[in-house]
Structure formats: structure tokens, C-alpha cells
Amino acid sequence: MAHVKCLDPGASPLHFFGSELRRLRERAGLTLAQLGDIVYLTGSMIGQVETAAKVPKDEHVPRIDAALGADGALVRLWGMVKRYRLPVWLRRIVHFEATALEIRTYQAQLVHGLLQTPDYARAVLGVLRQDELAARLETRLERQEVLAREAPPLLWVVLDESVLYREIGGRATMSRQLEHLLTFRETDEVQIQVLPFSVGAHTGLSGSFTLFTFDGHPDVAYAEGYVDDWASLNSEEIRTRSLRYDLLRASALSPADSADLIARVMEERYEHRPEHLA
Numbered sequence: 001m002a003h004v005k006c007l008d009p010g011a012s013p014l015h016f017f018g019s020e021l022r023r024l025r026e027r028a029g030l031t032l033a034q035l036g037d038i039v040y041l042t043g044s045m046i047g048q049v050e051t052a053a054k055v056p057k058d059e060h061v062p063r064i065d066a067a068l069g070a071d072g073a074l075v076r077l078w079g080m081v082k083r084y085r086l087p088v089w090l091r092r093i094v095h096f097e098a099t100a101l102e103i104r105t106y107q108a109q110l111v112h113g114l115l116q117t118p119d120y121a122r123a124v125l126g127v128l129r130q131d132e133l134a135a136r137l138e139t140r141l142e143r144q145e146v147l148a149r150e151a152p153p154l155l156w157v158v159l160d161e162s163v164l165y166r167e168i169g170g171r172a173t174m175s176r177q178l179e180h181l182l183t184f185r186e187t188d189e190v191q192i193q194v195l196p197f198s199v200g201a202h203t204g205l206s207g208s209f210t211l212f213t214f215d216g217h218p219d220v221a222y223a224e225g226y227v228d229d230w231a232s233l234n235s236e237e238i239r240t241r242s243l244r245y246d247l248l249r250a251s252a253l254s255p256a257d258s259a260d261l262i263a264r265v266m267e268e269r270y271e272h273r274p275e276h277l278a
Contacts, residue, residue, distance in 0.1 A: 007051065013081040018050040020077060024068040025050075039063040055233060057218055082234045093229070094139075096220060097146050102154040102213040106195075106204045106248050110168065111177060112157050114144050115184070115192075120177040123169030147190065156191045158248050159258075160204070164194065164265045175272035178262050185259045193252035194261050202251055203244040211241055 009019040025035050025046075032043035032050075039046075041060065048054040056064070058078075065074040097103065097114065105112055110124060121140045126133050146152055167174050184190040195202065209223040218233040221241045232238075253261060266272045 012052065013084045014055065015052045017074070017077055017081045018052045021046075021064065021068075021074065022050040024070050024074070028068050030068075035064070035067060038067045055217055057216065058235065082232075093222070093224075094143055096210075096212045096222060096231075097143055097153070099214055099217075100153045100212040101215050102156070103210060104156045104213075104245055105210040106158045106160075106208055106245060107163060108160045108204055108208045109163065109166070110208075111159065111163060111181070112155075113140055114147060114155060115157065115181060115190075116140070116144075117173070117177050117180050119169050119173040123173060152189045154189055154191075156193075156249070158193045158195055158204070158245070158252050161194050161196050161261075164262060165269065171270050175266055175270040178266045178270070179272065181262055182259055182266075185255070191255050192258055192262075193249060193255055194258040195248060195252040196261070199251045203247045209241055209245075211238070211245060 007015065007019040007022060009016040025032075028035075030038075032046045034043075036043040036046050039060065040063070045054065046064075049056050049060075056078075061075055061078045064070075065072060068074070093113075103114075110116075111120060113121070116124070118137065118141060122133065122137050125136050125140060147155065164178065168177070181192055184192060195204070207223065209221065212220045212222060214220070218235075219238045219242075220231050220233050221237050222231045223229065252258065
């Protein structure tokens with residue numbers, strides 16, 4: 001007899017949705033494979049939605065609802081599910097970065113983790129605690145391996161100009177960090193723009209945030225907080241943050257002009273002339 005994973009409907013709204021999907025499927029007398037055939041998904045995908053291991057796309061839900069004769073119940077429930085945070089395990093930043101096709105991020109305080117040098121990352125991670133720093137640093141740097149894949153995600157970063165001047169780890173560390181940013185100037189998969197002070201008020205004043213685009217899964221909006229991080233697949237939240245990001249990108253310097261500014265800050269503030277200008 002095949003092992004059937006027990007469900008915990010109270011674990012999260014996503015788990016409750018999965019348990020209702022399983023209940024309705026079993027009431028209809030359909031196997032995972034049979035339901036998958038009807039709605040043009042694999043039985044494995046249906047099973048992973050039932051156990052909250054995967055998130056269905058918006059267009060999947062009405063098809064599943066109709067196939068199970070749920071009379072709109074799953075569609076209405078899905079609308080509620082999207083208004084809540086994703087389960088902690090599903091919103092781990094490593095998971096998002098490893099599976100995304102495109103990562104769009106605005107960083108108000110720091111260089112994004114995927115672009116940090118070891119010294120810069122060590123200084124950031126060691127601000128509040130030094131315990132297990134080596135292990136935490138290794139984990140941070142391992143995340144950057146996604147950029148070295150044969151088919152890496154498109155990473156589009158908008159940095160507030162203040163990031164260039166905030167001396168994380170000291171002048172030498174900052175100089176090397178800015179030089180590292182310049183190594184991506186000829187890389188199509190990594191685009192870096194700087195949002196200059198001259199812009200004044202802008203749509204990123206409330207803080208850093210990231211948008212992830214996936215293949216076969218809904219987009220996710222993500223942000224790190226002081227105590228915890230949060231993630232949402234609410235379509236309204238995605239639209240709002242996408243607009244905010246597009247406006248930030250439009251207000252920022254072009255990638256070429258941004259690289260010139262980074263090089264200028266390196267030389268004028270940190271007294272380090274970039275190699276290509278030496």
C-alpha cells in the first residue's frame with residue numbers, strides 16, 4: 001500500500017488549501033494521476049500542492065475547482081490563501097534564489113548578498129553576533145553559486161547611492177567590494193543600477209525588497225525585516241511592488257553610468273583607482 005502523507009490543515013493557509021484539495025479529490029474518487037490528466041498537470045504536481053510542497057499558479061486553481069465540482073470553493077479559498085505569508089520553509093531566501101528565473105531587487109542599505117565579497121559579508125554577518133560566523137559566512141557565499149551556473153537567473157539590482165558610501169568593514173573592504181561590483185559591468189545576467197541622491201523622494205523609501213519570477217510558479221515578493229523575513233504571492237502585492245520597482249529602475253542611473261559612478265566613488269572616497277582606469 002502506498003504511503004500517504006498526513007496533512008496538517010492548521011499549519012498554514014497553504015496547508016489548509018492542500019487538505020481541502022485532497023478531501024475534494026478523494027470525494028470525487030480520483031487518483032492524483034487521474035485529476036492531473038483532467039487539468040493538464042502531473043499527478044506528482046497535484047500531490048505536492050496537496051502537501052503544500054508547491055504553490056499552484058493562479059490559472060491552475062479554477063481548472064482543479066471545476067474538475068472536482070467544488071462550485072468555486074477552491075477558487076474562493078485560494079483568494080484567501082494568497083493574502084497570508086508563505087510558510088517559513090517555503091520562503092527561505094536560498095530556495096527562492098536557487099529556483100528563480102529572474103531576481104529584481106532594490107537595496108537601500110547594503111550590497112545584495114549575491115554580490116557581496118567575503119570581507120564585506122563577514123562584516124555584515126558579524127555586526128550583532130560572532131558565533132558560528134565562519135559557517136554563516138560559508139552559507140552566504142554558497143548562495144552566490146547560482147550566478148555561476150550555466151543558465152543563471154537574471155539578477156537586476158538597484159542600489160541606493162548611500163550603499164556606496166557606507167563603510168562596511170572599513171575603507172579597504174569597501175574598495176574591494178565596489179571593485180567587485182564593477183566586474184559585472186560586461187555581464188548580461190547581472191545588471192546594476194545606482195539610484196542617485198539627486199532623485200530625492202522615491203518609491204523605495206520604505207525599505208529594501210525583492211521580486212522573484214519563477215517558471216511554473218507564481219511570482220513572489222520578499223523582504224527581510226529586523227526580526228523576521230516575509231514573503232507574499234498576493235497578486236495585488238506583486239503588482240504594487242512591481243510598479244514601485246519599475247519606477248525605481250526608471251529613476252536610477254543607467255548600468256553604464258552607474259558603473260562610472262561606482263568607479264568614481266572608489267577613486268575619490270576610497271583612493272582606489274579601478275584597474276581598467278589605471
